Amino acid sequence: MSMIVGQPLDRKDGKLKVTGAAPYAGEFVVPGLVYGVTIQSTITKGHINNIDTTVAQKLKGVLGVMTYKNAMSLHQPTGSDPSSGKFAEKDLLPLQSERIFYNGQHIAVVIAETFEIAEYAASLIKVDYNEEKSVSDIHDPEAKPYQPQQGLGGTSPQAKRGNTDEVLNNAAVKLEQTYTTPVYHHNPMEPHTTTAFWEDDELTVYDSTQGVFGVQNLLSNVLGIPKNKVRVISPFIGGGFGSKGFTWANAFLAPMAAKFINRPVKITLARSFQMFTCAGRRTTTIQKINLGADSNGKISAGKHETTSETSFVDEFVENAGVATKILYDIPNLDIVQNLVRLNRGTPCPTRAPGEAPGTYAFEVAMDELAEKLNIDPLQLRLINYAEKNPVDGKEFSGKNLKECYEKGAAAIGWKDRSDKPSANKQGRYLTGYGMATATYPANRSKASVRLKLYQEGNAVAACCTQDIGTGTYTVMAQLMADALGLPFEKVEFKLGDSTFPQGPNSGGSQTMATTGPAVRAAALEAKSKAIQLAIADKKSPLYNVEESAIGVENGRLYVINNNAKGETYTQLLSRNKMPLIDVNATTDVTLKDGEKSAAANANAKKEPDNPFAKQDEKMDREKYVFHSFGAHFVKVKVDSLTGMVKVEKIASAMDIGKILNEKTAKSQIMGAAIFGIGMALMEGSVYDPNTGRIVTKDLADYHVPVHADMPEFDVQFTDKPDYNISLVGARGAGEIGITGITAAIANAVYNATGKRVRELPITPDKLI
Amino acid sequence: MEKKSESSTDEIKTGSTRREFLEQVSVITAGTALSVSLKAAKLPTNRKFYQEEGTVEVSFFINDKKMTLELDPRTSLLDALREKLHLTGTKKGCDRGQCGACTVLVDGKRINSCLKLAGMCEGAHITTIEGLAKGDQLHPLQTAFLKHDAFQCGYCTPGQICSAVGLIKEGHAKTDDEIRELMSGNICRCGAYQNILEAIKEVQKS
Structure with missing residues (x-):
């Protein structure tokens, strides 16, 4: 049945992007628009004694300078539902007090007729601080670790199964190592931008966000205005990678500034400094791993203890042990998470938060254990393969990891790998191979879609979700086309507007699994309504035909056993003088049992030929665990003279359910793996331990x-x-590609050089 | 698209203190590259400078259309395009010449428009992403980028495409590694590099 889903089609929004016509948050034409430039604190802790704005304010073209002294009062955001938006720094609403919690905190906004004047004026502002001693480094003796009880999405970052300490003690082969990862900055190509304007008491905001609905909710909360008076628009986002998942101060400062001077205001964070201080980051992690195994390689116990950082104004947990719970069949396991509060901005999710740094440490530890056991690293993974969820014994909703191992190993030429490190040398170049397992949960939540099937034979659906480059515009249209029986060119999916029905935020790789079913349900509903109309219409060739005997293809409804008998949507709707069929659909995996079976029956009716349609729209969490797996295999070449590492080849095999569009799905995996190259070999933010100020x-x-x-x-x-x-x-595709890859590269570097670098990034200085 | 460099020196009527100053600076700093620097420093000086407003007038050709703007002299070419002309296809990624998102073609050569003051572009022929297609007919690189999925979020894409136009015109890149090396000023954080390479190779061949 399915024809368009599964095809590697070009992106629907592609033409807009290659011609430069796709509008991002700072690119909408707003009459009278002026520019806001924010000023950041230059101390790391303390308070402002005075801000002298007099010179700046006298400058021609300056419209106002907003500081804690004159900015509007904000309300504390309420609600803990992640879909309703998360402000990254709950105890630091911008410009509300003189307190300084970190270096680079917003302390003022200069608003001027032009960007040039605003920037110059910002340089004229004099700030007098009262500086206090800060805690600016995870190794600072003043930094006091504590164990957080709640991680991302309310899950517990601490976990325990079996009797770890005792089993570890008695294990025949033991490994204990510590791995560290530095601070990473997302650096999406589009810096965080907010354009805001007021029309009387109504606010419109163009914001670069991964959660349009959440921003609307937060703005309503924080500014104290009704939700229906706030409209947030974000049709294109120049990358997010998590940095635009939480909402940052810029989203509030622009509407505050617009109110302050009664003009539309645009605020764009500067790449230099501001994108490294006020837009989130992945925290440092220090990860201690213990493993115990028997001499055959069966792991009996493991411990994964992580220390990461958070701020003094909110709590974010980079739960690096999260994937360790599910990766392998390890009966005794402790996951421990410590947090340290630093005078830095609050960290936030970065592509696969927890999993990305966690799989680095754990999958390198697996490589080290394999060497100790003298077992091939891939073989060690197979020996400890988890057929069922090791946490609770539940079945996986779908797990084909062994196939991934086979595909990846064949593609890289795993058989060419020597167990002995630095055995493969040609001239000055060393070659090495490494592999690691990838894993990421398969998330799904709630989405609503409105779909209009027009008399002209085209359809438009809308949902307040986002396309952060992941392909939402394209793949949703593919789902619509198949479910409606329309050509791909005749369907359009709209997103990124808070006036559309609520969709999920673009986080946790959930857009496809959440919005997809709602789009499909809406399309099937519209098709069903059209069929019903035809069946009841005496003038229709389909009059009185059973619904289950009717198919739709290329915009034409026909009798399945008698193709000649039929008519188009256009003929049907124009005869009935209906300009369109308008439907709403919601799919919600949090439905109660009674509601579930009703949904199931409705589905079965809509798709009599589809055996799976009889299932209800739910995730049976009693029976299954929903998780994706995959494997990365890497070949590297290391220059033994300079220590330069060149990744020669990455072979990735992923088990993420049905591939709806191979072109966009592959791009997701490649892009994530490239993020992994950065993590492994070159990225890492450096802070001055004395001043707490970012250096990089x-x-x-x-x-x-x-x-x-x-x-x-x-x-x-x-x-x-x-x-x-x-x-x-x-299942989702956005994040799994960054898990495991860093370890696979690190393991390949070890295989090439015999040097085990346990502190990322593996820069050349660490190899010579 | 082939761009002819229109000699802006025709319009020079008088020397000026600013020009002399630039020449002197060139002599001091450029050393052996003296003649080149002198040539580069020959800026047209018949432009209006509005003392009162603190603005200058500049005329250039954007996508073959002559534009005259009155600008704050501190305005970068990038900001002039985006904020004054609303040609927002050219992106601001870093404002420091470190990411390439703002790449445009000035007199046929790819440059980072964030590093060029608009006032220095008098008489120049500037091609932005908006000027590559001929009506509905996309530039071959635009078509190839679409076909090879050479972008995700799309924010670096105009810069990548303009840079690739410049690269192909330069004619230096013969191998994959050479293309990679000579495109390395254009960062794609989504990681569409492999597909960008394929797109460039396809157009290079044809």
Whole structure:
């Protein structure tokens, strides 16, 4: 049945992007728009004695300077539901007091007719501080670790099963190592931007966000205005990677400034410094891993203890042990999480928060254990393969990891790997191979979609979700086309506007699995309504035909056994003088049992030929655990003279359910793996331990992967539909690609050089 | 798109203190590159400077259309394009010449428009992403980027495409590694590099 879903189609929004016509948050034409430039604190802890803005304010073209002395009062955001928005720094609403909690905190906004004047005026503001001693480094003796009880999404960051300490003590082979990862900055190409204007008491905001609905909710909360008076628009986002998942002060400062001077205001964070202080980061992690195994390689016990950082104004937990719980069949396991409060901005999710640094440490530890046991690293993973969820014994909704191992190993040429490190040397170059397991949960929540099927034979659906480059515009349209029986060119999916029905935020790789089923349900509903109309219409060739005997293809409804008998949507709707069929659909995996079976019956009716349609739209969490797996295999070449590492090839095989569009799915995996190259080899933010100020403050200091760093890629999928998560059959693709990859690279570097670097990034100085 | 460098020196009527100053600076700093620097420093000086407003007038050709702007002399070419002309296809990623998102073609050469003051572009022919397509007919690189999924979020894309136009015109890149090296000033955080390479190679061949 399915024809368009599964095809590697070009992106629907592609033409807008290649012609520069796609509008991002700072690019909307707003008459009378002026510019806000924010000023950051230059001390790390203390308070402001005085801000002297007089010179700046006298400058021609300056419209106002907003500080804690004159900014509007804000309300504390309420509600803990992640879909309703999360302000990253709950105890630091901007410009509300003279207190300074970190270096780079927003302390003023200069608003001027032009960006040039605003920037110059900002340089004229004099700030007198009263500085206090700060805690600016995780190793600071003043930093007091504590154990947080709540992680991301309310889960517990602490976990325990079995009798770890005793089993570890008695294990035949033991490993204990500590791994550290530095602070990473997301650095999406589009710096965080908010454009805001008021029309009487109504606020419109163009914001670069991964959660349009959440921003609307937060603005309503924080500014104290009704939700229906706030409209947030974000059709295009120039990358997020988590940094635009939580909401940052810029989203409030722009509307505050717009009110302050009664003009539309745009605030864009500067890449230099501001994107490194006020837009989130991945925290430092120090991860201690203990493993105990028998001489055959069966792991009996493990311990994964992480220390990460948070701020003094909110709590964020980079729960690096989260994936360790589910990776392998380890009967005795302790996951411990410590947090340290620092005078830095609050960290936030970064592509696979927890899993990305956690799989680095744990999968390197696995490589080290394999060496101790003299077992092939891939073999060690197979020996400890978890057929069922090791946490609770539940079945996986779909797990084909062994197939991923086979595909990846074949693609990289794993058989060419020597167990002995630095055995493969040609001239000055050492070659090495490494692998690691990838894993990420398959999340799904609630989405609503409105769909209009027009008499002209086209359809438009809308949902307040986002496309952060992941392909939402395209893949949702593919789902619509198949479910409605319309050509791909005749369907359009709209997103990024808070006036649309509520959709999920773009986090936790959940957009596809959450919005997809709602889009499909709406499309099936519209098709069903059209069929019902035809069946009841004496003038229709389909009059009195059973619904189950009617198919739709290319916009034409027809009798399945007699193709000649039929008519188009256009003929049907125009005869009935209906300009359109308008439907709403909501899919909600939090439905109660009674509601679930009603949904199931409705689905079965809509798709009589689809055996899976009889399932209800739910995630049976009693029976299944929903998790994706995969494997990365890496080949590196290391220059033994300079210590330069070149990743030669990455072969990734992913088991993420049905692949709806191979082109966009592959791009997700490759992009995430490239993020992993950065984590492994070059990225890492440095802070001055004395002042607490960031040193690597721009893209000249903070090195992200560029064209020249690219390896050859071989991305494969198992493409096995998971109808337990939804009738669409797809799990998320956005984050799994960054898990495991860093370890695979680090393991390959060890295999090449015999040098085990346990402190990322593996820069050349650490190899010579 | 082939751009002819229109000689802006024709319009020079008089020397000026600013020009002399630049020449002197060139002599002091440029050493052996003296002649080149002198040439570069020959700025047209018949432009209006509005003392009262603190603005200058500049005329250049954007996508073959002559534009005259009155600007704050501190305005970068990037901000002039985005904020004054609303040609927002050219992106601001770092404002420091470190990311390449603002790449445009000035007199056929790819540059970071954030590092160029708009006032220095008098008479220049500037091609932005908006000027590459001919009506509905996309530039071959735009078509190839679409086909090869050479972007995700799309924010670096105009810069990548303009840079690739410049790269192909330069004619230095023959191998994959050379293309990679010579495109390394354009960062793509989504990591579409492999697909960008494929797109460039396809157009290079044809």
